Amino acid sequence: MELPLAITIGVCFLVASFIYKFIVYPAFFSPLSKIPAANWTIHICPLWIYWIRYINIENQTILKLHQAKGPIVRIGPSELSVNCYDGGLKTIYGGGFPKHDFYARRFTNYDTENMFTMVDSKKHSARKRMLSSVYSKSTVLSSPTIRETTKTMLFERLLPIFQHSVETGQSVEVHSLSYAYAMDSFMAYQFGLSLGSNFVQDVEKRKWYMHNFFSRRPYLFWPDNLPGLTSALQKIGIRLIPKWCDDATEDLASWNLEICDQAEKKLAAETDIPPGDYPVIYATERAQFMKADGKERPLNGQSYPPRLELASDAYDHNAAAHETSGDTLTWVYYEMSRNPSLQKQLREELLSLDPPINFPPEDPSNIVLPDFKAVDNLPLLGAILQETLRIWTAVPGAQPRLTPYPSCSLAGYDNIPPNVRVQSYASVLHRNPEVFPDPEAWKPERWLKTSPEQLAEMKRWFWAFGSGGSMCIGSNVAMHTMKHAIAAIYTNYTTSIVDAEGIEQDEGFSAGPKGNKLVLKFHRI
Known part of the structure; x- marks a missing residue:
């Protein structure tokens, strides 16, 4: 017994x-x-937050929770959302909290980590330093390559489409076009005009890329949240992610890798590459890799630095560039098209440039752009873009980190243990009424007509590009690209809405309009 x-x-x-x-x-x-909890179940079970993510209502749900429960909310047994600056953003993202492996699950390319997926802060910093100079504001605003590629993007690709629409009376679907313009502009700096994309003019290639890129998104819940289950089921023949998603990923990866290989051949074979064709970003990182370890790897008989590391970074950067800037431009055009008087005010400001960005140019063989710094410093243009980035944040979702060992304090709560997933959401931070009065309203004037103290507070809470060591490295290129598109359009045209159904923002880590479209009519001034 x-x-x-x-x-x-x-x-x-x-x-x-x-x-x-x-x-x-x-x-x-x-x-x-x-810590205030979303509901009683989350203390012992993560199913609630999984369900919220599965039905794709996370961002709006977190916003309501913070409005009801304050600056910190428990949303899972070992998961927190924080919505404050002191004891929140400043501590988490300025204090070196390591990245959650969400980034590696979602953004690893070629089974090779890139700068965005690196969890180790020292390793991430080292990779970021390789590219920091080429992405700096001073470099972007003075780059001969960007000067040449901006002329091409505006005067040969983008503006002729709007002029044709005026002459024919046809409307323009600008959402897909904005993706194309953002991708072409970035890749021209990344790889040069001859190797970069031309999605503005090649509509079929654009459709191919966008379909492969976005059609996979509904299935991202599984690897993002349940990678172990997803992998285990696939091993026994149960696919939570259809095979065509893997095929689409492979097609995009192969396309990007081929461009990297072409850039390598160009650099290996040519000594005098014109500024417009020079692969600036690729060449810069390539040189930094070779300088760092002094090693070269053979590819078809030619010397080659780390091939997949370069390709993984390149893929991550151009994918992020086209989506975030493309969505933001779409919402700028939407808001501007609802505000004819603001279009007039902006045009008056744009005509102060020397010379203005007039189309068609007086001498197509000798196009002169205004000084990039002058465009960058236009106050109303800057406020319009800043406010759009605030209320229509292109990356509205969670930016997860892990709490450090042995413990930390957040939002007034002490002894928070290590390895707790903790995150903030730009879409929630940007709707704090104490910082942004009337937060749901699009008001560019809030960035122009406010006290220095209030402006400083808004800038502290503004999080469209993140903050700290992992802040978006491409923000200066993005701002340049977007400002010049807006300036070029509203110098020459006015816009009005034909179809804005589904313009409301979708859910997710990154998110564009639910309807994936915005149709405008262009009118010549």
């Missing part, structure tokens, strides 16, 4: 230990138990 009694006691002990560890402690004694 002793053995069964011992077994019974052992089983009871194990059950009691299980109940304490996974139910009693997290619900009543853990430091996290003191």
